[in-house]
């Protein structure tokens with residue numbers, strides 16, 4: 001029988017301390033996986049790990065990691081293997097939108113956005129590869145964005161990074177598919193995560209206004225994306241690889257932000 005069952009599988013979820021990553025970690029644990037959540041803010045990660053573990057009975061471990069740093073990414077993989085002895089699933093979820101009109105975007109901000117939203121997935125996938133090769137059911141899911149499909153004004157680096165992530169996914173799917181590793185991406189629409197709510201507020205938007213333009217007339221919630229990630233790592237998608245699935249309430253759902261004159265001083 002093919003199912004959503006993740007029993008005995010081990011998953012790393014980057015950015016698992018908040019928003020989409022946290023919802024994905026909880027959903028995977030509810031379906032039987034043991035989990036490593038990674039991010040920079042250890043205290044928050046540890047609280048989330050404890051809460052998911054208590055609620056689901058699964059083992060959930062927090063490992064402090066900056067996904068832009070090759071050595072820290074290797075330590076994340078090594079720590080996972082030390083804890084669980086194997087790795088089956090990698091969710092490249094850590095990321096963020098740094099919005100600047102292109103003419104005003106300092107080069108270091110551009111580079112940082114590409115490192116966070118694209119290079120990090122390469123570093124994590126490459127470091128995970130030797131262990132994913134040993135899994136009999138290996139899957140990678142990377143969180144791209146609608147901004148990487150349509151482009152967003154103010155998001156030259158972010159949109160390019162997220163579009164690059166979709167092509168990165170296609171290439172590793174082709175290279176690693178014959179070895180039993182599937183790779184897919186999700187083009188995330190407007191989802192009311194902690195990070196998104198903070199940045200929408202800067203542009204005078206909120207969950208209601210961000211949801212009003214898509215065909216389904218509501219903003220997304222982190223669980224909407226976690227559900228897609230569960231499909232992509234489960235047996236139900238065992239003949240699907242190299243794809244990007246838009247989960248966004250339907251076409252045209254980017255809301256007013258696509259036309260906003262975006263500038264943020266504090267978008268670190």
Ligand SMILES: NC(=O)c1ccc[n+]([C@@H]2O[C@H](COP(=O)([O-])OP(=O)(O)OC[C@H]3O[C@@H](n4cnc5c(N)ncnc54)[C@H](OP(=O)(O)O)[C@@H]3O)[C@@H](O)[C@H]2O)c1
Nearest residue numbers: 015019020039040041066067094095145188191193195196
């Ligand atoms: N929400 C949306 O509307 C939306 C739309 C399109 C795409 N997405 C994508 O979905 C993914 C999840 O976003 P979210 O909405 O859940 O936002 P979020 O709540 O801001 O989550 C982002 C996570 O990434 C982690 N992170 C950021 N920089 C990192 C770094 N250098 N190293 C390790 N971890 C890092 C953060 O944890 P720490 O601060 O602890 O490091 C945080 O847990 C992102 O890739 C985002 O671009 C979201």
